[in-house]
Amino acid sequence: MSDWNELIMKSEGTKDIPTTVNKYPDGFDPLMIDGDGMMMRTLKRCYKKHVSNDDAIGWDELSDELGNTLAQAMGDKEFQAWVGSLDT
DSSP, rough: OOOOTTTEEEEEEEEEEEEOOOOOTOOOOEETTTTTTHHHHHHHHHHHHHHHHHHSSHHHHHHHHHOOOOOOOOOHHHHHHHHHHHHH
């Protein structure tokens, strides 16, 4: 099975357990931090800062992290084009 999104069967003893594999967008490197992928970690930190105004997370720090995560997920060219479109 060559497609990551297809169902993969994992053998465990005599029984097969169906498992799906998460495929990230092309070019996205799922950087792991504390067991979470980069996007999941960033989303959790955004929620934590927005909802509970966590002082341990600075707004500038969060802005940088969001930019890095978006650039990683979208690709640098697409991210720069999107940021440029926000200025108009």
